[in-house]
Amino acid sequence: MAAAPRKRPPAPAVAPQTGVLDILAALDSQDLFGGMFDGASWRPWRVFLGALFALPLDDEDAATYRHHTGRTALPTVPFREACLVCGRRGGKSRILGLIATYLACCLDHSSHTAPGETPVVAIIAADRRQAKVIFQYIIGILRAVPLLDEMIIDELSETVRLSNGISIEIHTSSIGAPSGRTFVAILADECAFWSTGDVANPDKAIIAAVRPGLATLPYSMLLVASSPYARRGFLFETFSRYFGKDAAPVLVWRGTTREMNSCIDLRIIEEAFEADPESAEAEYNANFRSDITAFIDRNAVEAVVAHGCIEVPPAVGTQYCAFVDPSGGSADSMTLAIAHMAPDGTAILDATRERKPPFSPEDVTVEFCTLLKSYAITRVSGDAYAGEWRRERFATHGIGYEVSSRNKNAIYQDFLPALNGRRVRLLDQPRLIAQLCNLERRVSRGGRDSIDHGPGQHDDVGNSVCGALTLVINDRRPALIRRDAMLLDNAPVPMPTWASCVFSTLIVGGDGMTAAAHFAYLDRQPLILLDFIYEPLSGGTIPGVYAGGEALCRQIGRIHRGHFVYLPETMRAFAKQQGRDAEAIPASYLADPAALAMTVAGHVAAGGVKICAQAASKAESAPLAGALDFRGGERIDDNPLRMAVLCGVALSIVQLR
Numbered sequence: 334m335a336a337a338p339r340k341r342p343p344a345p346a347v348a349p350q351t352g353v354l355d356i357l358a359a360l361d362s363q364d365l366f367g368g369m370f371d372g373a374s375w376r377p378w379r380v381f382l383g384a385l386f387a388l389p390l391d392d393e394d395a396a397t398y399r400h401h402t403g404r405t406a407l408p409t410v411p412f413r414e415a416c417l418v419c420g421r422r423g424g425k426s427r428i429l430g431l432i433a434t435y436l437a438c439c440l441d442h443s444s445h446t447a448p449g450e451t452p453v454v455a456i457i458a459a460d461r462r463q464a465k466v467i468f469q470y471i472i473g474i475l476r477a478v479p480l481l482d483e484m485i486i487d488e489l490s491e492t493v494r495l496s497n498g499i500s501i502e503i504h505t506s507s508i509g510a511p512s513g514r515t516f517v518a519i520l521a522d523e524c525a526f527w528s529t530g531d532v533a534n535p536d537k538a539i540i541a542a543v544r545p546g547l548a549t550l551p552y553s554m555l556l557v558a559s560s561p562y563a564r565r566g567f568l569f570e571t572f573s574r575y576f577g578k579d580a581a582p583v584l585v586w587r588g589t590t591r592e593m594n595s596c597i598d599l600r601i602i603e604e605a606f607e608a609d610p611e612s613a614e615a616e617y618n619a620n621f622r623s624d625i626t627a628f629i630d631r632n633a634v635e636a637v638v639a640h641g642c643i644e645v646p647p648a649v650g651t652q653y654c655a656f657v658d659p660s661g662g663s664a665d666s667m668t669l670a671i672a673h674m675a676p677d678g679t680a681i682l683d684a685t686r687e688r689k690p691p692f693s694p695e696d697v698t699v700e701f702c703t704l705l706k707s708y709a710i711t712r713v714s715g716d717a718y719a720g721e722w723r724r725e726r727f728a729t730h731g732i733g734y735e736v737s738s739r740n741k742n743a744i745y746q747d748f749l750p751a752l753n754g755r756r757v758r759l760l761d762q763p764r765l766i767a768q769l770c771n772l773e774r775r776v777s778r779g780g781r782d783s784i785d786h787g788p789g790q791h792d793d794v795g796n797s798v799c800g801a802l803t804l805v806i807n808d809r810r811p812a813l814i815r816r817d818a819m820l821l822d823n824a825p826v827p828m829p830t831w832a833s834c835v836f837s838t839l840i841v842g843g844d845g846m847t848a849a850a851h852f853a854y855l856d857r858q859p860l861i862l863l864d865f866i867y868e869p870l871s872g873g874t875i876p877g878v879y880a881g882g883e884a885l886c887r888q889i890g891r892i893h894r895g896h897f898v899y900l901p902e903t904m905r906a907f908a909k910q911q912g913r914d915a916e917a918i919p920a921s922y923l924a925d926p927a928a929l930a931m932t933v934a935g936h937v938a939a940g941g942v943k944i945c946a947q948a949a950s951k952a953e954s955a956p957l958a959g960a961l962d963f964r965g966g967e968r969i970d971d972n973p974l975r976m977a978v979l980c981g982v983a984l985s986i987v988q989l990r
Contacts, residue, residue, distance in 0.1 A: 445550050
């Protein structure tokens with residue numbers, strides 16, 4: 334919740350000083366910043382400030398300047414842009430706060446701004462918590478100096494308004510960062526770790542968006558500070574382009590933690606090097622990491638994006654697969670991706686879903702299952718997150734959950750050659766593209782590759798998409814039953830007007846779900862799947878099967894041999910207790926489901942089974958088609974609806990003729 338506004342009486346509209354002091358003189362002035370940066374450990378930073386504002390440097394300071402900038406010539410004009418590549422705890426955030434306070438409060442802006450124009454000091458960081466580090470330094474400086482304290486007229490949790498019209502604001506590193514404003518200073522903190530947002534290179538895009546706002550005030554500054562990370566992005570490119578170049582317009586200053594803050598406890602640095610030398614070399618010695626590289630090239634991603642297409646609706650006769658990245662709902666997103674293989678061998682991404690936290694995992698599971706059923710999918714793959722919970726919740730809604738045999742690292746490694754070979758097609762979704770482009774390859778001390786998102790970033794959408802596409806690519810097994818073989822001229826058949834008999838099969842799954850399939854058998858014509866049931870086992874299950882079959886008989890009208898029900902032998906006793914006669918499903922069908930599937934597959938492929946319009950309509954929201962979407966080598970009997978259909982087709986081949 335925002336703090337209550339802090340009201341002050343109006344202060345002078347210009348700087349509190351009658352004459353403008355340079356920043357080093359302001360550091361020595363007891364009326365301004367005197368005493369705040371007087372220690373010997375601040376000497377390197379005083380040299381940086383002198384170089385930034387092109388103030389005279391003595392021989393010792395000049396040597397410090399050359400060491401940290403790689404330059405030989407001393408600056409003759411102030412810099413408008415500076416980039417600090419410094420180790421952690423070196424003092425860079427506090428120095429940025431000092432510069433921003435000096436520019437905002439100690440200069441007269443009135444001759445450069447129009448009436449009603451509000452110049453801004455913008456603090457941009459990966460998140461608001463990080464941005465508040467500099468913000469609090471600025472507040473602390475303002476409050477510590479009575480002349481500056483009197484300039485505060487409004488103070489909120491993320492904004493301070495000064496009496497000279499300046500506003501100090503917190504922003505985050507996203508495409509919503511401030512643009513179109515007049516800036517006194519832009520403070521870009523820890524930009525090496527900015528999150529991806531909705532573009533592939535947010536640091537460059539954000540800096541490009543705000544830089545024009547620096548043009549109004551001739552002394553405004555863009556100040557970028559960060560400990561280094563990977564060898565890419567705005568920080569690394571600025572360092573590579575300008576460090577050590579005497580004529581460069583950007584001052585690049587590199588310093589280790591120990592160089593910039595001699596008071597740091599050496600044990601902290603030594604322990605960091607013992608724990609992770611590569612990370613410590615970047616964090617404390619200010620060297621960009623050589624063990625981290627970009628995993629995917631943006632050009633490769635753009636080459637396979639179906640521009641303008643954000644989702645492909647389900648198509649009859651297409652077999653789909655899906656991959657889910659579960660989440661508990663408090664930290665990470667829960668994501669889903671659906672894909673299929675095109676006739677030309679291209680893996681097509683059809684749909685994605687992402688639900689960002691906070692959310693109810695149960696509600697999102699219901700939503701995802703509804704989408705899966707619309708694509709006739711009854712099984713989804715995912716990682717081992719949350720143990721049995723995700724298996725049980727998906728099963729409750731008619732979707733089986735299979736733990737992927739490949740971890741995220743293996744999935745990304747499988748995806749890369751398919752991407753580079755243009756054997757995949759992606760949807761035009763900026764967040765997906767950004768997550769793929771920002772994946773990192775890390776090389777461990779043992780030489781093994783690890784692929785993951787960078788610090789403060791996410792790959793939930795990318796993980797599920799790569800999982801679904803690689804499932805399609807790696808699954809070369811032939812489909813045993815194709816749904817399009819059950820159609821007539823790409824459409825379901827109408828309800829028949831006569832039948833030799835109507836019969837039903839009932840199977841109970843190990844998870845307590847039951848499935849029944851109702852068929853119309855017509856002599857010397859294809860078997861017709863009329864309807865089906867998929868529901869939890871209850872006392873009304875068996876009566877419901879009989880009632881459903883009899884209702885279908887009445888719809889058809891002319892039935893020569895009546896209605897028959899086939900149950901597993903273990904279920905016949907329950908039917909008998911309810912006064913129902915039932916035939917037994919042959920035990921061999923249930924004992925060897927693989928052989929059963931092979932028998933039925935050939936009959937379906939030859940056109941021996943068709944689906945009725947009533948069943949096809951119901952299948953749009955229920956998992957019938959997915960039950961028939963299986964391949965050689967897969968487990969057959971884990972889906973009761975699949976077994977009910979297979980048993981019914983087999984009975985029509987062997988016993989009803």
